[in-house]
Amino acid sequence: MLDHFRDYYTSLDPDALFVPDLQKREFGFMPRERREMIRHMAFRDLGALKSYLISLPPSHVYSSTALYERPSAPDMNSKGWLGSEIVFEFDADHMREFKGDALAKSGILTEEAWNAIKKRTVELIDDFLIQDFGISSSEIKITFSGNRGFHVRVRRQEFLGLDQEARRRLVSYLNASDLDVNGLQNLLGKAKKRSLEVVLSQPGWMSKIRRQMREKNCSLQEAVDALALDVDENVALDLHRLIRHPSSLHAGTGLVVKPVALESLSSFMPYQDALVQSSTELRVNMIDLLPSGQFRVGDLEVSKTLAGRVIRVQRSVGIFLILKGLARPAVRVP
Amino acid sequence: MSTAEALKKYPFLFTQGALPAGSLTNLGELRPLLPKALARSRQLLGLSLRRGLDPSQRKYSDEREMAALHALAFALVTATGNRRMIRAASWGFSKEVELSLMSDALHNPRGFPEIYIRVGKAAGIEAAFNWITQRFEMSLLSYLVLRGIEGDPKLMLPQLSLAGGKVAVPPNVFAAMVSRVLRYSLTMKLELQANELRRAELDPDVKAGAETLASEFSRRKGEEVDIQTLSPVESLFPPCVKFWVSEMRRGVNVPHQARFLVATFLLHLDYSVDEVLRFFSTTPDYDEGIARYQVEDLAGEKGSGKKYAVPRCDTLRTLGACTCREGLCVHMTHPLLYYRLSIERKLNGDKLAGSECAGSLSRLLHLARPRRPVCP
Numbered sequence: 068m069l070d071h072f073r074d075y076y077t078s079l080d081p082d083a084l085f086v087p088d089l090q091k092r093e094f095g096f097m098p099r100e101r102r103e104m105i106r107h108m109a110f111r112d113l114g115a116l117k118s119y120l121i122s123l124p125p126s127h128v129y130s131s132t133a134l135y136e137r138p139s140a141p142d143m144n145s146k147g148w149l150g151s152e153i154v155f156e157f158d159a160d161h162m163r164e165f166k167g168d169a170l171a172k173s174g175i176l177t178e179e180a181w182n183a184i185k186k187r188t189v190e191l192i193d194d195f196l197i198q199d200f201g202i203s204s205s206e207i208k209i210t211f212s213g214n215r216g217f218h219v220r221v222r223r224q225e226f227l228g229l230d231q232e233a234r235r236r237l238v239s240y241l242n243a244s245d246l247d248v249n250g251l252q253n254l255l256g257k258a259k260k261r262s263l264e265v266v267l268s269q270p271g272w273m274s275k276i277r278r279q280m281r282e283k284n285c286s287l288q289e290a291v292d293a294l295a296l297d298v299d300e301n302v303a304l305d306l307h308r309l310i311r312h313p314s315s316l317h318a319g320t321g322l323v324v325k326p327v328a329l330e331s332l333s334s335f336m337p338y339q340d341a342l343v344q345s346s347t348e349l350r351v352n353m354i355d356l357l358p359s360g361q362f363r364v365g366d367l368e369v370s371k372t373l374a375g376r377v378i379r380v381q382r383s384v385g386i387f388l389i390l391k392g393l394a395r396p397a398v399r400v401p
Numbered sequence: 402m403s404t405a406e407a408l409k410k411y412p413f414l415f416t417q418g419a420l421p422a423g424s425l426t427n428l429g430e431l432r433p434l435l436p437k438a439l440a441r442s443r444q445l446l447g448l449s450l451r452r453g454l455d456p457s458q459r460k461y462s463d464e465r466e467m468a469a470l471h472a473l474a475f476a477l478v479t480a481t482g483n484r485r486m487i488r489a490a491s492w493g494f495s496k497e498v499e500l501s502l503m504s505d506a507l508h509n510p511r512g513f514p515e516i517y518i519r520v521g522k523a524a525g526i527e528a529a530f531n532w533i534t535q536r537f538e539m540s541l542l543s544y545l546v547l548r549g550i551e552g553d554p555k556l557m558l559p560q561l562s563l564a565g566g567k568v569a570v571p572p573n574v575f576a577a578m579v580s581r582v583l584r585y586s587l588t589m590k591l592e593l594q595a596n597e598l599r600r601a602e603l604d605p606d607v608k609a610g611a612e613t614l615a616s617e618f619s620r621r622k623g624e625e626v627d628i629q630t631l632s633p634v635e636s637l638f639p640p641c642v643k644f645w646v647s648e649m650r651r652g653v654n655v656p657h658q659a660r661f662l663v664a665t666f667l668l669h670l671d672y673s674v675d676e677v678l679r680f681f682s683t684t685p686d687y688d689e690g691i692a693r694y695q696v697e698d699l700a701g702e703k704g705s706g707k708k709y710a711v712p713r714c715d716t717l718r719t720l721g722a723c724t725c726r727e728g729l730c731v732h733m734t735h736p737l738l739y740y741r742l743s744i745e746r747k748l749n750g751d752k753l754a755g756s757e758c759a760g761s762l763s764r765l766l767h768l769a770r771p772r773r774p775v776c777p
């Protein structure tokens with residue numbers, strides 16, 4: 068594991084660690100042997116950050132969505148908050164679609180599940196952030212979280228200073244919790260079908276509902292439930308949030324927290340594209356009780372047929388399987 | 402009526418808000434205005450039969466005098482130190498403004514957009530009128546920074562037209578928006594002024610006027626005084642109170658010490674027993690009879706006859722009812738002190754005011770709606 072992390076950070080191009088205003092961000096690290104986070108760190112440039120990562124190397128690397136005058140000040144009050152980017156997190160944990168999915172429960176997502184998460188992420192960006200909020204695509208950055216979802220980071224200068232109440236309104240728009248479904252129901256009841264056009268003609272939620280009801284021939288409530296986005300409120304509202312730093316490694320999977328261009332999001336496959344490429348191989352012993360379902364990691368098709376077998380795989384694939392509890396390092400019998 | 406005349410109905414356009422606390426220690430040249438100001442305070446508090454803007458105001462040729470009368474009327478309410486009265490007066494005023502705006506739209510179809518825009522601007526809303534769509538338009542950012550509009554579904558973003566970062570609302574919704582925003586900012590200003598006045602030596606006439614108002618108001622307490630259920634400054638409550646309130650709203654059976662904290666805290670902000678009970682009504686074991694007796698006891702209206710104090714932070718920490726250790730709460734000694742300091746921070750434009758430990762409180766105002774199956 069240590070080699071995996073050190074080799075990765077050593078060969079990493081420091082530019083991959085770029086985030087705007089690096090010097091104004093607080094960094095946090097979870098060291099490998101401790102359960103306590105090192106916080107209130109700051110770096111003057113990407114080179115210094117990279118050197119630090121090689122020297123530890125930490126299990127998890129976080130940086131703040133907030134910008135501070137003094138990011139390394141030891142308490143939040145004296146940091147001098149300058150503003151925070153808004154981050155919307157889509158994670159399988161928070162998505163209705165995956166409740167009760169056996170594989171998802173064990174922390175693995177199938178290609179189908181990834182497609183559903185990506186579809187929701189695209190909807191967030193296209194239908195809400197760009198179409199409704201008027202945010203341009205250049206102000207939006209997507210990052211694979213390294214495990215089970217995506218971070219969508221919005222960096223618009225005038226939104227940086229928004230307080231929590233303002234952010235809550237954005238989240239409540241996305242997850243429809245501010246939508247007055249009962250009021251709308253009454254209105255529709257009174258207006259009858261004929262007037263659907265009028266009631267639901269205005270841009271924003273109303274026209275989305277109209278489209279959904281027409282296309283899927285479903286009820287108002289069903290349309291709302293299908294359109295509402297399960298973004299994590301805690302992340303979006305937190306003005307001091309530390310989130311995984313782009314291009315760092317996730318110690319729960321060994322995968323890269325990978326920035327993804329909007330145009331390539333639909334073709335991005337985390338278990339292929341976020342693997343650390345290396346020529347080193349690893350022998351692992353697959354556990355006997357593999358969860359039902361099938362998924363692909365790197366070149367390996369994982370299914371119940373592999374249960375109990377010893378296999379040789381690319382190091383990052385082996386580390387992923389071990390960290391997910393699907394395999395153990397194979398011990399060589401002398 | 403010309404636009405200029407119409408604008409006279411909105412005296413806050415000519416004043417910077419509440420009177421400075423200094424003028425209440427010595428009324429000076431404002432003294433002759435006192436009787437009229439008292440009458441105006443009664444109107445705002447819903448104590449006078451006649452609601453709406455006083456037609457006698459039209460007699461004032463001097464706009465500054467009109468603004469001073471208006472500010473003095475509020476100052477009299479503030480001088481009572483009673484937060485419930487402050488909220489009632491802010492509510493009364495904001496309702497008047499909304500009605501006036503609606504009547505302007507009816508009687509002045511060509512000129513009303515200008516009035517709306519001027520009044521909106523004075524309330525802090527930057528908007529323009531689109532003659533083609535007949536809607537007021539504002540940027541998403543201008544909408545997001547508005548405070549005090551929560552609780553009114555028609556003002557919430559999903560109900561509004563939103564495209565390309567532009568929010569558009571019809572005139573009646575804009576009038577309601579102005580009214581809500583004014584109510585919020587006025588309450589904040591007046592609550593802060595009430596804090597300052599607690600320590601001040603008031604002008605004897607102001608004191609007497611405030612006492613008259615307070616006793617009239619308390620006599621009418623229990624009658625329909627249609628004030629907002631929740632103070633707009635609820636977001637500035639200390640994290641512990643916000644957390645336990647949110648738990649109660651979720652129907653969680655919260656511990657006794659948390660209930661004690663919430664009830665004593667609200668009672669100290671002059672919430673009525675009925676208002677406090679509304680907070681408890683969602684707890685699973687709620688029994689109105691028992692709860693009423695207990696809250697009345699805490700308020701000093703039953704039992705021992707003594708009003709219970711809000712517990713100090715160190716007590717709450719020991720009891721496990723303290724829920725935050727960051728920002729102001731690192732060295733905080735009392736939840737009421739947190740509240741006062743947060744109001745001051747907010748008024749000084751500090752966007753982080755009241756945000757301590759908010760990550761864990763994010764569901765405060767919004768409980769997850771039960772979901773139905775997704776669309777086929």
Ligand code: SF4
Pocket residue numbers: 639640641642713714717718722723724725726729730731733734735736739
């Ligand atoms: S420090 Fe005091 S005010 Fe802050 S959460 Fe704890 S008890 Fe409440």
